[in-house]
Amino acid sequence: xxxxxxxxxxxxxxxxxxxxxxxxxxxxxxxxxxxxxxxxxxxxxxxxxxxxxxxxxxxxxxxxxxxxxxxxxxxxxxxxxxxxxxxxxxxxxxxxxxxxxxxxxxxxxxxxxxxxxxxxxxxxxxxxxxxxxxxxxxxxxxxxxxxxxxxxxxxxxxxxxxxxxxxxxxxxxxxxxxxxxxxxxxxxxxxxxxxxxxxxxxxxxxxxxxxxxxxxxxxxxxxxxxxxxxxxxxxxxxxxxxxxxxxxxxxxxxxxxxxxxxxxxxxxxxxxxxxxxxxxxxxxxxxxxxxxxxxxxxxxxxxxxxxxxxxxxxxxxxxxxxxxxxxxxxxxxxxxxxxxxxxxxxxxxxxxxxxxxxxxxxxxxxxxxxxxxxxxxxxxxxxxxxxxxxxxxxxxxxxxxxxxxxxxxxxxxxxxxxxxxxxxxxxxxxxxxxxxxxxxxxxxxxxxxxxxxxxxxxxxxxxxxxxxx
Ligand code: FAD
Ligand code: NAI
Numbered sequence: 135x136x137x138x139x140x141x142x143x144x145x146x147x148x149x150x151x152x153x154x155x156x157x158x159x160x161x162x163x164x165x166x167x168x169x170x171x172x173x174x175x176x177x178x179x180x181x182x183x184x185x186x187x188x189x190x191x192x193x194x195x196x197x198x199x200x201x202x203x204x205x206x207x208x209x210x211x212x213x214x215x216x217x218x219x220x221x222x223x224x225x226x227x228x229x230x231x232x233x234x235x236x237x238x239x240x241x242x243x244x245x246x247x248x249x250x251x252x253x254x255x256x257x258x259x260x261x262x263x264x265x266x267x268x269x270x271x272x273x274x275x276x277x278x279x280x281x282x283x284x285x286x287x288x289x290x291x292x293x294x295x296x297x298x299x300x301x302x303x304x305x306x307x308x309x310x311x312x313x314x315x316x317x318x319x320x321x322x323x324x325x326x327x328x329x330x331x332x333x334x335x336x337x338x339x340x341x342x343x344x345x346x347x348x349x350x351x352x353x354x355x356x357x358x359x360x361x362x363x364x365x366x367x368x369x370x371x372x373x374x375x376x377x378x379x380x381x382x383x384x385x386x387x388x389x390x391x392x393x394x395x396x397x398x399x400x401x402x403x404x405x406x407x408x409x410x411x412x413x414x415x416x417x418x419x420x421x422x423x424x425x426x427x428x429x430x431x432x433x434x435x436x437x438x439x440x441x442x443x444x445x446x447x448x449x450x451x452x453x454x455x456x457x458x459x460x461x462x463x464x465x466x467x468x469x470x471x472x473x474x475x476x477x478x479x480x481x482x483x484x485x486x487x488x489x490x491x492x493x494x495x496x497x498x499x500x501x502x503x504x505x506x507x508x509x510x511x512x513x514x515x516x517x518x519x520x521x522x523x524x525x526x527x528x529x530x531x532x533x534x535x536x537x538x539x540x541x542x543x544x545x546x547x548x549x550x551x552x553x554x555x556x557x558x559x560x561x562x563x564x565x566x567x568x569x570x571x572x573x574x575x576x577x578x579x580x581x582x583x584x585x586x587x588x589x590x591x592x593x594x595x596x597x598x599x600x601x602x603x
Contacts, residue, residue, distance in 0.1 A: 139271075140165060140273055141158070144167045145168050145276065145277070146176060146279035146449070147174040147235065148175065148178055149458040149462045150281070152176075154469045155465075156238060156239075156244070158472065159243055159244050161475075165244045166244065166246070168250075173228075173232040174235040175231060176281055179235070180228060181301045186300070186321075190327065193328045193332050196220075197331040247271070249262050250262045253276065253418040253422035253442075254270065254418070277447070277472075278445065280412075280413045280414060281412075284410060287316065287374060290374070293379065297384060298404065306329070309329060310334045310402040311335065313401060314338075314386055314404045316404065317406070318346065319347070320346075327361075336365070336367065337369060338369070340370050341372070341391060342371065344370065350502070350535065351502055352501065356532065356551055364491075369399075371392060372390055374386050375389060375396070385399070411430065422445065424441065431451060436478065437468075438464060439471075449465070452464070457486065459484070482499075484497070484563075485497040485560070487559065491553075492531050492552045494551050496548070497562050498562075500547060501547075513537050514595030516534050516591035516600055517588075518553070518588055520591075520603045521602075522587075523583040523585050523587070533588075534548070534588045535549045536593050543572050544571055545565050558588075558589055573597070576596070576597070591603070
């Protein structure tokens with residue numbers, strides 16, 4: 135067992151787990167990672183962030199070549215789709231990146247165990263390999279980073295053929311004629327964008343009376359308008375009560391949330407995107423006495439420690455947004471805390487980005503949250519229509535909105551819809567992290583002509599002195 139004794143054992147190799155392991159190794163801790171899948175990288179690299187962005191990028195290029203390029207005097211003849219090649223690009227991107235993590239493990243002296251990791255006696259982790267053999271690891275500290283899994287709905291069985299989770303929707307062999315999407319959140323709208331651009335008719339069914347719950351209301355309303363222009367159909371305030379899969383497609387049963395007449399919808403395929411649930415199966419949590427919260431997530435304190443000494447948890451399996459960069463930051467903090475350092479994650483400065491066209495990006499508080507909390511704020515906004523670079527790019531949809539405390543001018547929230555919003559938000563995240571005021575952003579020189587000037591102008595507009603509008 136001596137060679138299997140580690141300072142830190144990480145269970146799960148997603149962005150939470152692999153980053154925690156690298157940081158622990160950097161700090162001189164003898165570190166191991168247990169991953170049940172042959173490929174490292176977790177949901178994010180294998181069936182999440184990376185494959186979805188590969189398909190979003192490729193499908194956007196296809197849609198762009200089909201329509202928008204003409205506006206710029208670029209003529210494309212004989213445009214056609216090679217879906218197999220598009221999928222091969224996605225698979226190669228995933229393969230290269232997951233192999234890259236194996237390389238990083240080697241470089242940092244991290245030992246990898248392939249198998250199901252479970253908590254054993256105090257200070258021990260067992261690894262059960264696919265062939266049934268067991269290895270016992272000594273663990274000074276254990277970090278659980280087991281991630282999350284797709285949630286489903288009662289009466290709907292995901293078969294990954296016609297009734298799909300995001301994993302199935304990332305690997306379709308042909309473009310469905312009509313794709314019904316249940317849930318207008320991150321996954322629903324990203325995957326609807328991919329298949330809509332490639333030619334599918336899209337109907338999005340959402341339980342609430344709006345899309346992207348949790349995001350700023352004005353942003354979400356504008357986004358829905360733009361998605362409608364891309365021919366997406368929405369059925370809001372509607373609940374799906376069942377799905378029947380047949381030879382010729384799927385029939386969905388639906389009814390208005392407020393009550394009323396039930397109806398059916400026929401589609402060639404259905405994507406179920408109604409959220410994700412923490413993944414805690416097989417970890418031996420009950421035997422070890424690890425407490426869960428009401429949502430079934432592992433309960434941790436501000437140091438990511440569970441109620442069991444030496445056992446920590448990070449990422450999708452604990453509270454907070456289920457985002458890769460949140461998991462990564464928690465991984466770094468947990469490793470540093472285990473190494474005896476003081477470390478934390480600033481949850482008020484975690485961006486959220488929907489990688490559609492246009493992109494939607496947000497950080498900090500929404501107008502609705504500020505109003506509910508009774509916080510007095512000033513709002514400034516600036517449309518991309520008035521930004522020179524956006525006009526040159528024919529990317530004039532959307533706006534930047536900045537919310538700042540009325541008394542101190544401190545930036546409390548930034549919400550962007552527009553081309554490149556996911557990159558533009560980084561400046562706003564830094565501003566919030568550093569406690570900057572809208573005046574600080576407004577006085578910062580922004581290169582011309584760039585989309586980032588819209589951020590500066592929105593900051594100026596907080597004080598009603600934008601220049602270009
Ligand atoms: P995971 O990445 O889920 O990794 C957990 C790992 O633990 C898995 O490899 C699993 O096999 C392993 N594991 C679990 N139990 C055990 C066990 N007992 N023993 C051994 N191994 C175990 N987030 C973003 O920020 N940006 C995006 O663009 C984005 N796009 C997404 C697109 C899709 C389609 C999906 C589904 C998710 C997306 N996400 C995105 C969310 C992101 O993938 C997750 O927030 C992130 O992967 C969470 O990281 P994690 O390390 O907590 O868990
Ligand atoms: P989500 O929580 O983003 O959206 C789920 C949607 O389904 C919500 O709008 C919800 O109101 C709706 N819904 C719930 N029950 C319903 C029902 N019975 N009928 C109709 N609608 C219903 O969850 P999603 O899209 O599944 O994604 C899971 C998580 O993965 C996200 O919350 C996000 O954390 C992460 N993710 C992040 C991405 C990114 O950062 N770009 C991309 C994809 C996923």
